[in-house]
Amino acid sequence: QSVLTQPPSVSGAPGQRVTIxxxxxxxxxxxxxxxxxxxxxxxxxxxxxxxxxxxRPSGVPDRFSGSKSGTSASLAITGLQAEDExxxxxxxxxxxxxxxxxxxxxxxxxx
Amino acid sequence: xxxxxxSGGGLVQPGGSLRxxxxxxxxxxxxxxxxxxxxxxxxGLEWVxxxxxxxxxxxxxxxxxxxxxxxxxNAKNSLYLQMNSLRAEDTAVYYCxxxxxxxxxxxxxxxxxLVTVSS
Numbered sequence: 001q002s003v004l005t006q007p008p009s010v011s012g013a014p015g016q017r018v019t020i021x022x023x024x025x026x027x028x029x030x031x032x033x034x035x036x037x038x039x040x041x042x043x044x045x046x047x048x049x050x051x052x053x054x055x056r057p058s059g060v061p062d063r064f065s066g067s068k069s070g071t072s073a074s075l076a077i078t079g080l081q082a083e084d085e086x087x088x089x090x091x092x093x094x095x096x097x098x099x100x101x102x103x104x105x106x107x108x109x110x111x
Numbered sequence: 112x113x114x115x116x117x118s119g120g121g122l123v124q125p126g127g128s129l130r131x132x133x134x135x136x137x138x139x140x141x142x143x144x145x146x147x148x149x150x151x152x153x154x155g156l157e158w159v160x161x162x163x164x165x166x167x168x169x170x171x172x173x174x175x176x177x178x179x180x181x182x183x184x185n186a187k188n189s190l191y192l193q194m195n196s197l198r199a200e201d202t203a204v205y206y207c208x209x210x211x212x213x214x215x216x217x218x219x220x221x222x223x224x225l226v227t228v229s230s
Contacts, residue, residue, distance in 0.1 A: 047220070089156050102156045
């Protein structure tokens with residue numbers, strides 16, 4: 001069982017907007033630790049998509065955005081494309097565990 | 112270009128040992144903290160261990176503490192994970208990942224090394 005909670009799956013048609021939630025607690029997201037998001041395409045290593053809650057690394061399209069509020073965070077993807085079909089993971093730090101923690105992952109299906 | 116290349120994975124019997132390596136290139140390795148993250152087949156990501164740039168700080172997940180040892184050789188631009196007393200539940204792809212300065216996030220990942228623990 002993951003420390004951060006994500007929906008197992010989300011889906012959307014090309015061009016639509018989808019959001020993926022990430023719920024934590026007072027010892028991780030709620031304690032002020034940043035949330036980061038990773039995209040994992042099938043058969044490949046994870047890739048950083050959003051860091052520091054809402055920052056995109058160079059090369060990541062601005063269709064991807066992140067936000068954080070209280071003990072939760074969200075990843076939004078606009079203008080959905082077939083190539084966005086992947087697994088998405090949120091990640092933070094938990095002070096009570098003294099450990100990096102991940103969400104269980106969300107599989108995005110582009111219909 | 113930043114590159115992280117893992118090696119040393121394979122099939123090992125329960126109770127056995129294995130040592131993973133991660134060779135870094137394209138950046139000044141000695142300036143960065145490094146981590147190991149694993150992913151069991153069909154499952155999510157699990158953080159395993161952290162080592163600071165000068166090896167002064169080391170942390171482990173509860174699931175591997177006492178069995179795994181992380182280390183690094185800055186002269187060889189290499190990160191290691193010594194895994195002892197391996198269990199079936201340690202079966203996973205192990206990724207080395209570069210951490211951005213105390214931020215608790217990973218900006219570059221290796222391609223992964225598969226470790227299979229089975230008799």
